[in-house]
Every structure is written in structure tokens, then in C-alpha cells.
Amino acid sequence: xxxxxxxxxxxxxxxxxxxxxxxxxxxxxxxxxxxxxxxxxxxxxxxxxxxxxxxxxxxxxxxxxxxxxxxxxxxxxxxxxxxxxxxxxxxxxxxxxxxxxxxxxxxxxxxxxxxxxxxxxxxxxxxxxxxxxxxxxxxxxxxxxxxxxxxxxxxxxxxxxxxxxxxxxxxxxxxxxxxxxxxxxxxxxxxxxxxxxxxxxxxxxxxxxxxxxxxxxxxxxxxxxxxxxxxxxxxxxxxxxxxxxxxxxxxxxxxxxxxxxxxxxxxxxxxxxxxxxxxxxxxxxxxxxxxxxxxxxxxxxx
Numbered sequence: 001x002x003x004x005x006x007x008x009x010x011x012x013x014x015x016x017x018x019x020x021x022x023x024x025x026x027x028x029x030x031x032x033x034x035x036x037x038x039x040x041x042x043x044x045x046x047x048x049x050x051x052x053x054x055x056x057x058x059x060x061x062x063x064x065x066x067x068x069x070x071x072x073x074x075x076x077x078x079x080x081x082x083x084x085x086x087x088x089x090x091x092x093x094x095x096x097x098x099x100x101x102x103x104x105x106x107x108x109x110x111x112x113x114x115x116x117x118x119x120x121x122x123x124x125x126x127x128x129x130x131x132x133x134x135x136x137x138x139x140x141x142x143x144x145x146x147x148x149x150x151x152x153x154x155x156x157x158x159x160x161x162x163x164x165x166x167x168x169x170x171x172x173x174x175x176x177x178x179x180x181x182x183x184x185x186x187x188x189x190x191x192x193x194x195x196x197x198x199x200x201x202x203x204x205x206x207x208x209x210x211x212x213x214x215x216x217x218x219x220x221x222x223x224x225x226x227x228x229x230x231x232x233x234x235x236x237x238x239x240x241x242x243x244x245x246x247x248x249x250x251x252x253x254x255x256x257x258x259x260x261x262x263x264x265x266x267x268x269x270x271x272x273x274x275x276x277x278x279x280x281x282x283x284x285x286x287x288x289x290x291x292x293x294x295x296x297x298x299x300x301x302x
Contacts, residue, residue: 013248018263020240020256025263027233028104031095033225037218040092043226045206048084048198050230051238055192058235064189072183073193079180080198083173087166088198094166097159104264106163108142110257111135111294113171118251121175131251131294138258138290145261145283170257174250181246191238255294258287 034043056066067073095103112135180190244253262284 013244013252016240016244017253017256018259020237020244021259021263022267023233023237023240024256025260025267027229027237028095028260028264029267030225030229030233031092034218034222034229035092035096037222038214038226039210040089040096041202041206041210042214043092043229044085044088045199045202046226047088047230047234048080048195048202050227051234052192052195052199054231054235055188055195055239059186059188059192062188064186066193067185067189072185073197075179075183076190076193077197077201079173079177079190080194080196080201082169082176083194084198085201086169087173090162090166090169094159094162097156098163102160103163104261105143106160107167108139108257108261109164110167110170110254111251112139113168114174114251114254117168117171117175118249134290134293135255135258136290137293138255138287141283141286141288141290142258142261143283144286145265145280167257170254171250174245174254177242177245178250180242187242187246188239190242191235194238195234252294255291258291262287 031043038046059065091103091107094106112132115132115135185193241253241256244256265280
């Protein structure tokens with residue numbers, strides 16, 4: 001019997017989603033620091049390369065080993081392209097042309113695209129009207145919270161389309177990643193395999209196009225941002241991502257993109273002395289409303 005993933009969003013999974021949003025919320029800050037000294041290709045390659053080394057060290061310490069199957073590694077490469085190489089490059093390049101706030105808004109369209117993609121490719125994740133309406137409400141909340149001027153004042157159309165392209169790639173990755181559950185691969189090994197495959201794809205491209213000169217001139221702040229981006233916002237985050245994907249399905253795991261802007265704004269308030277205004281609270285309330293509609297349990301009781 002097929003599992004209806006919409007009904008498996010327990011409190012534990014919601015807490016895991018919130019944790020993932022905090023880890024990924026920091027990535028926009030880390031990228032914003034690193035792009036001052038390093039080209040996009042170098043940032044993305046360092047991100048997945050350092051994450052891969054971190055994850056394999058942890059995996060081997062836990063007694064886990066890399067799979068030897070060509071089929072599994074082929075799936076790692078496909079997942080790496082969809083979930084790392086294409087979206088990371090598009091987002092980092094886009095952030096060289098537009099503000100991180102606008103990038104966050106556009107990235108928050110991911111659940112909407114995921115609902116559409118999953119409806120065509122996954123028989124057990126057909127969209128319900130509540131799920132689609134909830135995703136749209138959440139997107140409105142993100143737009144309001146970050147600000148209409150960011151959305152309307154935007155900058156490069158091509159850069160904005162790049163962020164949308166990244167959101168679509170994430171949607172396909174969430175759907176594709178469902179197959180790993182049947183393979184019985186541990187989330188930490190899956191995360192390590194994915195970023196390893198991504199590193200093998202990106203490294204020769206980065207060396208050919210950007211070389212290594214920027215590595216020697218980058219500031220201490222940029223290197224610290226790269227370490228944070230790789231270890232916290234990639235290695236740790238992807239272990240959590242694949243665990244949620246295994247438990248709750250593609251559509252539900254990518255609800256995190258509605259929570260990421262909330263985390264980013266709250267982190268800025270806590271650690272960067274940024275102010276919280278009434279519009280931020282209103283946006284967060286609307287996002288919470290959208291997520292409650294997607295979850296559905298409270299509304300069904302009503």
C-alpha cells in the first residue's frame with residue numbers, strides 16, 4: 001500500500017523542518033560574505049568539496065562505508081546535479097546581480113513548483129487544493145515579510161530567472177530523491193555521496209574557468225563564511241534534508257523554503273543587530289497560516 005506523505009507531518013518532522021530552515025537560512029548570509037572575494041564557481045565547488053570531506057569523516061567514524069554499486073553512484077550524480085550543481089550555481093550567480101532578500105523570495109517559490117512536479121511524477125503525492133492554496137499563502141507571506149520593493153525593484157531579469165530555475169531544479173531533486181529510500185541508504189551516506197558527485201563535476205569546471213588565484217587573496221572573513229557554508233549549511237543540513245525526505249516526502253521537505261526567509265530575518269535580528277518591524281511579524285503569521293493549511297489537520301478539525 002502506498003504511503004500518503006501528507007498525513008505523516010508529525011510534530012517531530014515540523015521541528016526538523018524548522019531546524020533545517022535555520023541551517024539553510026544562514027547560507028544566504030555566508031554567500032553574501034563570500035561573493036566579495038570569490039567567484040561563484042569557486043564558492044560552490046568549495047561548498048560541496050568541504051562538505052563531502054566533512055560528511056565522509058563522520059560517516060567512517062560511525063562505521064559506515066561508501067557504496068560500491070555503479071547504480072547507486074549514478075543516482076548520486078543525478079541527485080548532485082539537480083540538488084547542488086545547478087541550483088547552487090544559479091543562486092550564487094544570481095546573488096551577484098540581485099539582493100539576497102529578492103533571492104530568498106524567489107527561492108520560496110520552490111514548494112509551488114514541487115506540488116506541480118510531484119503531481120505529474122509521484123502517484124502518492126498528488127496535490128490537494130489545500131496544499132496548493134497553503135503554498136501560495138506562504139509565498140505571499142514571504143513576499144510581504146521581505147518587502148514588495150525587493151520584489152518589484154528587482155534588478156536583472158536574467159538573475160531573477162536564474163533563482164526561479166534553481167527553485168525548479170530543487171523541485172525535481174526532491175521528487176528524484178524519493179528513490180533512495182528503497183535503496184536503504186543512510187541519510188549521512190546519501191548526503192556525502194551527493195556532494196562528492198557534485199564536487200567531481202564542479203572541480204574541473206571551476207579550475208578551468210576561474211583557476212585558483214582568488215583562493216590566495218580571499219579574506220579571513222570569506223574563508224570563515226565558506227567553512228560555515230560547507231559544514232553547517234551544507235553537510236549538516238543535507239543529512240537533515242534526506243531524513244525528512246525519507247519520512248515525509250518531496251512536497252513536504254521543500255516547505256522549508258518558506259521557512260528559510262523567516263530564519264534568515266530572525267538570525268539577522270539576533271546576531272547582526274537588525275531590527276524587526278511589524279511587517280515582519282505579519283509576514284511570519286501569514287507563512288504560519290499557509291503552513292497550517294498545507295498540514296491540514298487543524299483545518300480538518302475545524
